[in-house]
Amino acid sequence: MQHQTVIEPQKGWKFIDWKELVEYRDLFYFLVWRSIRVRYAQSMLGVGWALIQPFFSMIVFTIVFGNLAKVGSDGAPYALFSFAALVPWTYFSNAVTESTNSLVAEANMISKVYFPRIILPMSAVLAKLVDFVIAFILLCVLMLFFLQPPTWGVLALPLLIVVMMLTAAGIGTWLTALAIQYRDIKYAMNFVVQLLMYAAPVVYPASLIPDGWRWLYALNPMVGVIEGFRSALLGTNPMPWGYIAIGLIMSLILSVTGALYFRFKEKIFADVA
Numbered sequence: 205m206q207h208q209t210v211i212e213p214q215k216g217w218k219f220i221d222w223k224e225l226v227e228y229r230d231l232f233y234f235l236v237w238r239s240i241r242v243r244y245a246q247s248m249l250g251v252g253w254a255l256i257q258p259f260f261s262m263i264v265f266t267i268v269f270g271n272l273a274k275v276g277s278d279g280a281p282y283a284l285f286s287f288a289a290l291v292p293w294t295y296f297s298n299a300v301t302e303s304t305n306s307l308v309a310e311a312n313m314i315s316k317v318y319f320p321r322i323i324l325p326m327s328a329v330l331a332k333l334v335d336f337v338i339a340f341i342l343l344c345v346l347m348l349f350f351l352q353p354p355t356w357g358v359l360a361l362p363l364l365i366v367v368m369m370l371t372a373a374g375i376g377t378w379l380t381a382l383a384i385q386y387r388d389i390k391y392a393m394n395f396v397v398q399l400l401m402y403a404a405p406v407v408y409p410a411s412l413i414p415d416g417w418r419w420l421y422a423l424n425p426m427v428g429v430i431e432g433f434r435s436a437l438l439g440t441n442p443m444p445w446g447y448i449a450i451g452l453i454m455s456l457i458l459s460v461t462g463a464l465y466f467r468f469k470e471k472i473f474a475d476v477a
Contacts, residue, residue, distance in 0.1 A: 276409055299332040307473060322470075354437050381468075404426045405427060
């Protein structure tokens, strides 16, 4: 008996069809594997690319902000202070950039065959976890070098990683749906990511923000993630549960609204790709 699939246009707002995603799980695994393989197997430096960006950023930040500008580091060595922030931030920025470009890069594929388009930005977000793990291992080596023991806050790291991934996925799906129609988004990504970095406590501690503004500052989910990483690994401050709670709520809002907007615009992707 011949199997026939009928694809009908959808109207209105739709959420993610999880049953359909399960049916296309093999394609999802393949896209994740392909991203990892292209990243490491077809480059001269291989895993070195996962280390170069945060490591050299740490050196520059330590010289400029730690030694010249004398920016505070809550009592931790500035190199560790900045690298503990750069590990989650580098994942976030690269995951958002890769997912934003994913539909445009696969324009030929999405105009020829049907599959759940959201697989493309999601595979980019998941594939970047390999870079994150490699950079995290280097962070552990630096902690050994500086004789910096972690705290019991490491038990909160899984929650922080979930918030980090939800934030990257939420912003990534928003920007992916916009970038396929408005190519300006793709060209502006590097500039926007640079600006966003200074809106998060990557090179400075969140304690520099005046008390009355911290709730507004915490609306950026990466604030809770970065301060949580520092608290867990360096013991700079008590675990910032307030920042993390606000960040978790914001990351959920970004993920849900991003998925809704992506599904709403999905019907035009093949026409504008």
